[in-house]
Structures are given as C-alpha cells and as structure tokens.
Amino acid sequence: MNIHTYEKVWLIAALLLIVGFIATITYGSVGLGIAMIDDSEETVEPSELDEDFGEPRVEHVGENEYEAYVIAQTFIFQPDPIEVPANSKVTFYVTSRDVIHSFSVVGTNINTMVIPGEVSTMTAEFDESGEYGIICNEYCGSFHHTMEGQLHVVP
Ligand code: CUA
Numbered sequence: 001m002n003i004h005t006y007e008k009v010w011l012i013a014a015l016l017l018i019v020g021f022i023a024t025i026t027y028g029s030v031g032l033g034i035a036m037i038d039d040s041e042e043t044v045e046p047s048e049l050d051e052d053f054g055e056p057r058v059e060h061v062g063e064n065e066y067e068a069y070v071i072a073q074t075f076i077f078q079p080d081p082i083e084v085p086a087n088s089k090v091t092f093y094v095t096s097r098d099v100i101h102s103f104s105v106v107g108t109n110i111n112t113m114v115i116p117g118e119v120s121t122m123t124a125e126f127d128e129s130g131e132y133g134i135i136c137n138e139y140c141g142s143f144h145h146t147m148e149g150q151l152h153v154v155p
Pocket of ligand 1: 073074100101136138139144145147
C-alpha cells in the first residue's frame with residue numbers, strides 16, 4: 001500500500017462514519033416520532049371535528065371512569081374548565097382544530113403534542129380534588145403564551 005491507498009481507506013472510513021451518524025440521528029428521531037404519535041391511533045379531519053370528534057366534553061363511561069374529549073385551538077382549550085370528580089380514572093382524547101399545540105397539565109405527567117388530524121390519547125388517575133393549570137408548550141402563534149385552560153378535580 002502506498003500513501004495514496006491509505007488516504008482512500010481513511011476517506012471512506014470517515015464517510016461511513018458520517019453516514020452512520022446521520023442514520024443514527026434520522027432513525028432516532030423517527031423512532032421518537034412513532035413513540036409520540038401512534039399510527040394506529042384514531043385520526044380525524046380537522047374541518048369536520050364537530051361530526052367526527054363531537055363537542056368538547058367529559059363523558060361518564062363507567063364507575064369512576066371518564067373520557068374527556070378536548071379540542072385545542074388558537075388560543076384556547078375546550079372544554080374549559082375540564083371537570084372530573086376525585087377518585088376517577090380519566091382518559092383524555094385531545095385533538096387540534098388548527099395548528100400544532102400541546103396539552104400539558106401542570107404538576108402531572110400529562111403532556112402531549114396535539115396535532116391536527118391526530119387524536120392524542122392518555123389516561124390518568126386523580127385520587128384527590130384539586131385544580132390544575134393546562135398550558136400549551138408548542139409555539140402556535142402570537143398569543144401562544146396566553147393559551148391556557150383549567151382542569152378541576154372536584155370532591
Ligand atoms: Cu397553542 Cu401554543
């Protein structure tokens with residue numbers, strides 16, 4: 001091997017490393033995306049939310065079990081407040097009418113991106129009564145910082 005051959009070997013090795021790094025980053029973020037938005041989840045047409053998703057509401061679906069259908073839009077969450085009783089298990093279905101928002105209940109681990117066309121689903125249990133603030137963590141426009149709602153867990 002002469003110098004020229006070594007140079008080629010290292011050049012190729014360096015290129016492979018770069019491709020490897022890019023693949024890791026791309027693959028990694030795709031993996032994360034799948035974890036956050038499950039493809040098998042329900043989808044809805046943002047312009048037909050009223051028919052497909054229905055009114056923003058809380059439904060009593062079983063003993064101590066509730067379903068909250070929440071719509072995020074610039075710059076509110078509906079219903080507001082979301083009201084559920086203490087000692088309940090609540091499944092949240094959250095979608096957006098317009099742009100990407102988030103649904104983040106302060107002081108809990110409920111925190112999800114809300115994407116038009118997708119329904120984010122999560123379940124939480126509330127043992128005690130209390131009031132929680134809901135905020136939007138995704139920049140969604142000039143009044144993003146004012147976008148907030150309330151979750152009331154009532155006795
Ligand atoms: Cu909605 Cu920021």
